[in-house]
Amino acid sequence: MLWGVPARGRKMQEKKMDRPMGNGNAGITATTAVDPPTGADAGFAGAELSRRHFVLGAGSALVLGSTVGLGACGGGSDVDRQPFGYGVASGDPLADRVIIWTRANRLTEAVQLRWEVALDASFSNMVTSGTVTADPAHDSTVKVDVTGLQPATSYFYRFKNGSVLSETGRTRTLPAGSVEQxxxxxxxxxxxxxxxxxxxxxxxxxxxxxxxxxxxxxxxxxxxxxxxxxxxxxxxxxxxxxxxxxxxxxxxxxxxxxxxxxxxxxxxxxxxxxxxxxxxxxxxxxxxxxxxxxxxxxxxxxxxxxxxxxxxxxxxxxxxxxxxxxxxxxxxxxxxxxxxxxxxxxxxxxxxxxxxxxxxxxxxxxxxxxxxxxxxxxxxxxxxxxxxxxxxxxxxxxxxxxxRIPLSVYDDFSEDAINAFLAALDTPDASRTAAQRALVAQPRIGxxxxxxxxxxxxxxxxxxxxxxxxxxxxxxxxxxxxxxxxxxxxxxxxxxxxxxxxxxxxxxxxxxxxxxxxxxxxxxxxxxxxxxxxxxxxxxxxxxxxxxxxxxxxxxxxxxxxxxxxxxxxxxxxxxxxxxxxxxxxxxxxxxxx
Ligand SMILES: [Fe+2]
Known part of the structure; x- marks a missing residue:
């Protein structure tokens, strides 16, 4: 999405305008400043402050330095080296079923995994189990729609590749009937x-x-x-x-x-x-x-x-x-x-x-x-x-x-434009100037x-x-x-x-x-x-x-x-x-x- 008001004359549908941090370097400055951070940033260690210091808007700071390690990317990470390193997940719960998920890492060919669902974390009270194929053709991810479950019940689940276990996940089915919360x-x-x-x-x-x-x-x-x-x-x-x-x-x-x-x-x-x-x-x-x-x-x-x-x-x-x-x-x-x-x-x-x-x-x-x-x-x-x-x-x-905001503010999103509109709004109609009447009467736009x-x-x-x-x-x-x-x-x-x-x-x-x-x-x-x-x-x-x-x-x-x-x-x-x-x-x- 493009969340925000375009500058006057800027094309709305220009490619790649929307970024998680906004467009361009707006609000971001890179400096070599060593000013100690305040407020929310006071948690930085002093040693880190001597390194390049990035200020993100007002009151938020980042420090580029060796004390923050560069993470290995997905395929080379510790997570990827572990057989079930990406963990487990559950989703799309209904009253009688839920999807459980995992990924078997570093497969070169399809393998059969065992899955287990229990009422307790030690799996002594097993409810159901089965097998599912992890296949590199699906990025070695698997999903099982576990059925036959009871409503409003917490379950534990895990996967096995031979004797290698995934971590244990916890999930919950949806409630049925009369529900209080x-x-x-x-x-x-x-x-x-x-x-x-x-x-x-x-x-x-x-x-x-x-x-x-x-x-x-x-x-x-x-x-x-x-x-x-x-x-x-x-x-x-x-x-x-x-x-x-x-x-x-x-x-x-x-x-x-x-x-x-x-x-x-x-x-x-x-x-x-x-x-x-x-x-x-x-x-x-x-x-x-x-x-x-x-x-x-x-x-x-x-x-x-x-x-x-x-x-x-x-x-x-x-x-x-x-x-x-x-x-x-x-x-x-x-x-x-x-x-x-x-x-x-x-x-x-x-x-x-x-x-x-x-x-x-x-x-x-x-x-x-x-x-x-x-x-x-x-x-x-x-x-x-x-x-x-x-x-x-x-x-x-x-x-x-x-x-929907006033067009004058949409076109010029500044404190001055906002204040002018709000002042007009707050002025009784009989006392408004012609300019204020125009501000109140102008079109609005999303x-x-x-x-x-x-x-x-x-x-x-x-x-x-x-x-x-x-x-x-x-x-x-x-x-x-x-x-x-x-x-x-x-x-x-x-x-x-x-x-x-x-x-x-x-x-x-x-x-x-x-x-x-x-x-x-x-x-x-x-x-x-x-x-x-x-x-x-x-x-x-x-x-x-x-x-x-x-x-x-x-x-x-x-x-x-x-x-x-x-x-x-x-x-x-x-x-x-x-x-x-x-x-x-x-x-x-x-x-x-x-
Ligand atoms: Fe977003």
Whole structure:
């Protein structure tokens, strides 16, 4: 995605504009300064400070030095030398089944592995077992759909190659019937080279998540800018291949590299995943028939590249792959409490992107414009109609709620422009100057047109589905790298539900995109400029844990102190809550922002 306002006159669809750290070297300076870091960076050892010192925006520092070892890339790592070094994972849990996953390293030919599932970690109370073939043709990864399980039950699982054992994973089936509580962790945008996966570490150390929703940008295919290379080297998180991915081998190598990370493996080992891709698992700004990040004239077949990326995704993710690997939209029922509908807003049905001028000319309002595609949209309507669960939850990629800002701010995202608009807004109509009246009356435009703001008719149709069946809608979103919470209303003003948009695991947010705008001012301004946006954090990395009960939904944001140093602390909160029922679909803050 391209998350951010383009500079005036810059082409929106320019290739490779979106990077996990933003474009170019914005906000990043390399210096030989030896100033001691403060605040979040005070954990650096003094010896490291004499080395080249990289400043990433305000208040975050990296040190390039020998004390941070350069990690070996996937194929040459310690992880790769161990028979099951990439660990184990589980995913796509249902009430009676779950996928379990592993990879058998360094195979030269297919081998049979044994898998075991038990009720206890010592495997004395075995439930089921079998064999599965690990084949280099599938990157030596295996997936087993373990069936015949009991609902709401924790299981332990492992694999064996002869006498060699994998580590033991823990998973849990979905509940059935009357359910009192479900808690989901929501994650997106994990760029391995530019930050430590502390977010995954924090989540994997808690025992209360029923599932981890991976909403995409689980990897980044786009290669590294010079600045990102420097950060990766400083962190010992360089990748191979360093450039943009195109072939099946490229994509597989990057999955290997990402899974050398112990924190990522820890989350996969401890919590069942439910994942969908965003664009960067395949190529930046992908849509149904192409991608902003793919030029067929110089990069070959789009379909071949997409097929390679999709194959690698399913090889490495514990998904229940169907007959059509491109179709990843699917539902998960947590008894009578919630139905989770995982969507694909990127690949299978998205129409061509739009940008500023066509948007202002009304192109985005075309009622035939699709984000889900007709087939997926009909499927979702049927699922919402057919589910009697209290909460209807959409797990999907891009921000759903309106983020429409004044055109003057879109064109000049500066504190001066924002202050001018807000001053006009705060002035009583009778006292406004002509210029202020013009500011208040000017058109608005979605801050990021690759999200649902670029597809308003499609969004309205989803809201109408929920309204027609009087369902409590909760939308969970990723992609933006920042934390947001929305009240969701249709154009008639009906309260339909709420949205929690998760911050990124490592990818930089608006603090890098708009380095000249104060961080708190930026977040506060968004909330003031955008109707129904109730919360924003535009500078911190983290995740959101969402708790559902029969009467309420609560989104609790968790932020880590830094992804640029090896240790971290976590800040839990704020939490925002809404109630079930038409009168309760409005967020209130349970605790102040930390
Ligand atoms: Fe991202």
């Amino acid at each position: 479900v808690k989901l962790g929501v994650f997106s945008c994990a760029a391995y080279p530019i930050g430590q996966f502390h977010v995954y570490n924090h989540a994997s150390n808690r025992s209360d998540l029923d599932a981890a929703l991976m909403l995409g940008d689980y990897i980044y295919e786009s290669g590294l800018s010079d600045a990102e290379q420097l950060v990766a080297r400083a962190l010992g998180r360089e990748v191979d291949p360093q450039g943009e991915l195109h072939t099946l081998t490229d994509y597989r190598l990057l999955y290997q590299r990402y899974h050398t990370d112990a924190d990522l493996r820890g989350l996969r080992r401890n919590v069942p995943l439910i994942g969908v891709w965003d664009d960067h698992e395949i190529v930046n700004d992908i849509w149904r028939d192409g991608a902003g990040g793919h030029d067929p004239a110089t990069e070959g077949s789009f379909a071949a590249r997409r097929a390679a990326a999709v194959q690698a995704y399913h090889e490495w993710m514990p998904t229940r792959t169907g007959a059509d690997p491109l179709r990843i939209y699917r539902s998960f029922d947590f008894g009578n409490l919630l139905s989770l509908h995982m969507l694909d807003t990127r690949v299978i049905g998205r129409d061509a992107p739009t940008n500023r001028d066509p948007y202002l000319a009304g192109l985005a309002d075309d009622p035939s414009r699709q984000l889900l595609g007709t087939e997926q949209e009909a499927w979702l309507a049927a699922r919402l109609q057919g589910s009697g669960a209290t909460w209807q939850v959409l797990g999907q990629q891009v921000v759903f709620g309106g983020m 801050y990021e047109l690759t999200n649902w703001d670029g597809f308003p008719a499609a969004r309205e149709r989803v809201l109408a589905m929920a309204h027609a069946t009087d369902k409590n809608l909760v939308v969970l979103s990723g992609d933006s790298h920042n934390a947001w919470a929305h009240d969701l209303r249709d154009t008639a003003g009906h309260r339909i539900g709420v949205e929690f948009a998760t911050p990124s695991v490592t990818s930089t947010g608006l603090e890098i995109k708009h380095p000249d705008v104060g961080r708190q001012f930026l977040a506060d301004s968004f909330v003031r400029m955008v109707p129904d946006l109730t919360y924003a954090d535009t500078a911190r990395r983290g995740y959101v844990a969402v708790t559902f009960t029969p009467t309420s939904v609560t989104g609790e944001f968790v932020f880590v102190s830094s992804v640029f140093v090896n240790s971290y602390s976590a800040t839990v909160g704020p939490a925002l809550q809404a109630q079930a029922g038409p009168a309760g679909r409005e967020l209130t803050r349970l605790q102040p922002s930390a």
